[in-house]
Amino acid sequence: MTKSEKTKSFGVKQILILSAIIAIAVIIYFKTREYVSFEALSANREALLAWRDSNYAFAVVAFMGAYILVVAFSLPGASLMTFTGGFLFATFPGAIFNILAATIGATLIFLAAKTILGDFLYAKIHTDDGKESLLEKMDKELQENDFSYLLILRLVPVVPFFVTNLAPAFLGVKLRTFVITTLFGIIPGGIVYTSIGAGLGEVFARGETPDLSIVTQPHILGPIIGLIILAAMPIVIKKFKKGAKA
Numbered sequence: 001m002t003k004s005e006k007t008k009s010f011g012v013k014q015i016l017i018l019s020a021i022i023a024i025a026v027i028i029y030f031k032t033r034e035y036v037s038f039e040a041l042s043a044n045r046e047a048l049l050a051w052r053d054s055n056y057a058f059a060v061v062a063f064m065g066a067y068i069l070v071v072a073f074s075l076p077g078a079s080l081m082t083f084t085g086g087f088l089f090a091t092f093p094g095a096i097f098n099i100l101a102a103t104i105g106a107t108l109i110f111l112a113a114k115t116i117l118g119d120f121l122y123a124k125i126h127t128d129d130g131k132e133s134l135l136e137k138m139d140k141e142l143q144e145n146d147f148s149y150l151l152i153l154r155l156v157p158v159v160p161f162f163v164t165n166l167a168p169a170f171l172g173v174k175l176r177t178f179v180i181t182t183l184f185g186i187i188p189g190g191i192v193y194t195s196i197g198a199g200l201g202e203v204f205a206r207g208e209t210p211d212l213s214i215v216t217q218p219h220i221l222g223p224i225i226g227l228i229i230l231a232a233m234p235i236v237i238k239k240f241k242k243g244a245k246a
Contacts, residue, residue, distance in 0.1 A: 038080070038083075038210060041087065041200070045200075048087075052089075060097060066081070067097075067105065068105040068108065071105025071108075071109065071161070072105040072109050072112075074162040074165070079193060082102070082197060083210070084197060085097050085194055086196060086200070087198065091194050095194040098193070099183065102186055103182050103186065107178070107179055109162070110168065110169045110175070110178050113166050114169040114175075142168070142171050146173055147177055147180075148233075148234045150168060150177065150181035153181075155188065155227055155228045188223065
């Protein structure tokens with residue numbers, strides 16, 4: 001078998017594995033989507049609280065396991081899981097359970113992507129015509145400022161969570177950098193969403209729908225924007241130094 005045939009075979013095999021994973025995720029989604037809503041949480045709140053109180057340790061493990069699966073398979077409902085963590089376990093230690101579960105789930109999908117298709121796609125982004133592609137430019141920026149870029153991606157809520165799990169794997173980011181930036185980058189948002197979840201009991205008791213507009217209020221966004229600016233400073237400084245040298 002020639003080198004090109006091996007590469008082709010490798011690519012097909014990895015794509016088939018990835019397709020199987022996607023198929024499993026789709027099946028899980030359609031089987032569980034009716035339960036992933038505030039309405040379902042409200043309707044089952046008494047049973048959930050009784051389940052938690054009957055065996056707290058098991059409830060923590062089961063909840064975190066479910067959260068990890070949601071993130072690892074990139075299923076819809078990660079935000080609702082964060083709210084549920086606050087609802088069941090209060091802001092603290094609920095935020096700790098949420099952040100750890102999200103980080104573990106993100107790490108699992110990162111490792112899967114890196115193992116299954118990471119090396120294959122990373123090799124494909126480099127062109128042989130001497131011209132630098134967009135992906136190569138992104139790769140170069142990540143190589144120079146990977147920590148700051150990944151931290152910003154975690155802090156900026158407009159970027160889908162699964163994108164920031166997969167893209168670094170395809171662009172050769174190191175596992176250690178990914179885990180650290182994920183863990184610390186999701187802390188602010190994790191605490192905010194968990195605190196909202198901690199107040200869901202009173203909201204449901206009044207027969208109301210949770211008001212998620214709180215996440216856009218200045219006292220919430222202000223500190224997060226400040227963290228984004230701090231995370232961007234190393235990038236700005238490096239660009240300034242390069243410009244000065246030029």
